[in-house]
Each structure stands twice: as structure tokens, then as C-alpha cells.
Amino acid sequence: MLIINLDKNLNLVIHLKMSGQLIFKTKTKINPAPNKSTRIIFLFNDLSQLWFSDYRTFGWIKLLSNNQVKAELANLGPEPLTKNFTSNYLKTIFLKTSRSIKLVLLDQQKIAGIGNIYANEALFKAKILPSKPANKLKDREIKALRSAIIKTLQKAIKYKGSSAADQGYIQPDGSLGQYQQHFLVYQQDGKKCQQCQTIIKRIKLGNRGTFYCPKCQQ
Numbered sequence: 001m002l003i004i005n006l007d008k009n010l011n012l013v014i015h016l017k018m019s020g021q022l023i024f025k026t027k028t029k030i031n032p033a034p035n036k037s038t039r040i041i042f043l044f045n046d047l048s049q050l051w052f053s054d055y056r057t058f059g060w061i062k063l064l065s066n067n068q069v070k071a072e073l074a075n076l077g078p079e080p081l082t083k084n085f086t087s088n089y090l091k092t093i094f095l096k097t098s099r100s101i102k103l104v105l106l107d108q109q110k111i112a113g114i115g116n117i118y119a120n121e122a123l124f125k126a127k128i129l130p131s132k133p134a135n136k137l138k139d140r141e142i143k144a145l146r147s148a149i150i151k152t153l154q155k156a157i158k159y160k161g162s163s164a165a166d167q168g169y170i171q172p173d174g175s176l177g178q179y180q181q182h183f184l185v186y187q188q189d190g191k192k193c194q195q196c197q198t199i200i201k202r203i204k205l206g207n208r209g210t211f212y213c214p215k216c217q218q
Contacts, residue, residue, distance in 0.1 A: 001076075003069060011069050013062045014052070020059030023051040024172040055168075076112040080149045085111070087143050094134040094142065101137060102130035103206045105149075114149065117162050117179075120186040120211050122148040129217045130210045131203070155182065185211040 002022075004012040014022070023034055026048045037055035044050075052061060064072065077093075078084035093110050094101070104110055105119040114122070123130050125148035128141055137145070156162065161177030163169050164187075170176055184194060189202035193213040203210050 001072075006063075009065050011064050011066065013064050013069060013072065015060050017054070017056070017058035017060075019056040019168045020052065020054040021168075021170060022172050023053065023170070023174060025049045025051070076108055077110045079112045080114065080146075080153055085146070085150075087139075087146050090142050090146055091139070094137055096135070098133045098135050100131045100205050101128060101134045101145075102208075102210060104134045106206065106208070113153070116208050117183075117186050118149070118152050118156060121184055122152040124185045124211075124213060124217060125152060127216055127218065130205060130212050132218075155179065185213060187211065 002014040002016075004014070006012055014020075016022070019037075027046060034051055035053055035055070037057075038051050038053045039057075040052040040061060042050040042052075052059070062068075062072075078089065094104065097104060102119050102123060105114050105122070106116065120130070122145065126141065126145040128137070128145060156177075156179045159177060159179040159182060160171060160175075161169055162179040162183075163176035164180065167176065185200050187209075188200045189211055191200055192198070193200055193216060196213065196215045198213050198215040200211055200213055203212075
């Protein structure tokens with residue numbers, strides 16, 4: 001969720017969801033939208049433009065007051081790169097559910113900002129089986145998972161995100177992210193694990209593609 005402060009009590013809030021894109025074009029004359037799924041075009045005084053495209057139409061843009069922003073954020077768990085994302089917090093939410101650990105990581109009301117790609121990658125780094133019940137994780141596994149999540153997201157930011165084959169995610173200038181070149185398990189099914197050479201497997205959890213190493217992850 002992107003929050004742009006317009007003045008003291010007005011905010012432009014943007015949620016890209018699954019396929020939303022923000023594309024920025026500087027000093028251009030009126031151009032056709034980049035594709036048929038462009039829903040909003042912001043026009044600036046210097047003739048630059050910002051396009052909001054979303055072919056799955058799950059994304060949204062809202063004008064919200066400060067209190068409305070707080071209410072929107074109240075439905076979300078802590079972000080992994082903030083001080084509230086502690087091992088004790090994770091232990092508290094994990095102990096309350098027998099759902100698979102991967103589905104808990106994807107639950108935005110529990111933890112904000114972990115998508116399917118990074119849940120797969122973090123669980124591999126922490127050596128935890130994605131289907132393992134969350135309440136069965138030991139303290140050392142929780143600490144390892146917290147560290148793996150933070151490191152995975154920091155690396156993803158460093159490489160400017162992941163652009164899959166459909167290029168649903170791109171940079172505002174239209175360039176691709178590069179993290180897909182560093183995947184350890186995501187979409188690596190049928191390939192050898194980089195750690196132990198075991199073949200990476202793919203299953204579905206919560207109707208989402210899930211990738212893991214049968215040997216490294218227990």
C-alpha cells in the first residue's frame with residue numbers, strides 16, 4: 001500500500017494488489033495509455049503523467065483523511081521491516097493456529113507485505129516445510145524464519161522486486177525487477193536444490209503455488 005501525503009489531512013492511498021502498475025512518463029504530450037487495462041491517468045503541470053494500470057482490476061486508489069488511513073492500516077499486521085516484527089509477536093500468532101505456516105505468512109491481518117514469492121523463499125532459507133502447522137514451530141525455527149523473512153525482503157528491495165514472465169510487476173520507468181534471477185525455490189520445481197541437489201517440488205497450499213526442497217525443509 002502506497003501512501004502519498006497531499007496535505008495535512010489528505011492522502012492518496014494506492015494498493016496495487018496482484019497486477020497493479022504505476023508507470024511514470026516525463027514531459028510527454030497526451031499519449032495513449034500503455035495498455036487496455038489503464039484505469040487512471042494523472043496529469044501534471046510539467047506535462048508528465050502517471051498511469052495506474054491493473055488488468056485484474058483488484059487494485060484501488062482512494063483519497064483518505066489521516067483517520068481513514070489509520071483505520072485502513074488497523075486491519076493489517078506489522079510490516080517485517082519495522083520494530084514491531086519480533087520473534088515474540090510471531091510466536092504469539094503462530095501458537096493460535098494450526099494452519100500451514102505458509103498460509104499464515106500470507107495472511108495480511110497477521111503480517112503485512114509478504115507475498116507468495118517471498119513466503120516461498122523465506123521458508124526455504126529458514127529450512128521450514130511450507131505445510132508445517134504454524135503452532136508446531138519451535139522457538140529456534142521462529143527466530144530463523146523472522147531473520148529469513150527480513151533478509152529475503154531486503155534482498156528483493158535491493159534487486160527492485162520480481163518481474164515474472166507476464167511482467168505484471170515492473171518499475172515506474174517500465175524496467176523489470178531483477179530478483180527473479182535470484183530465486184532459490186520459487187518456480188524452480190523440477191530443478192536441483194542449490195543447497196543439496198534434491199529436486200525442488202511444487203504443491204498447492206490455499207490454491208497458491210508452493211515450492212520447497214523435500215530434504216532441506218522439514
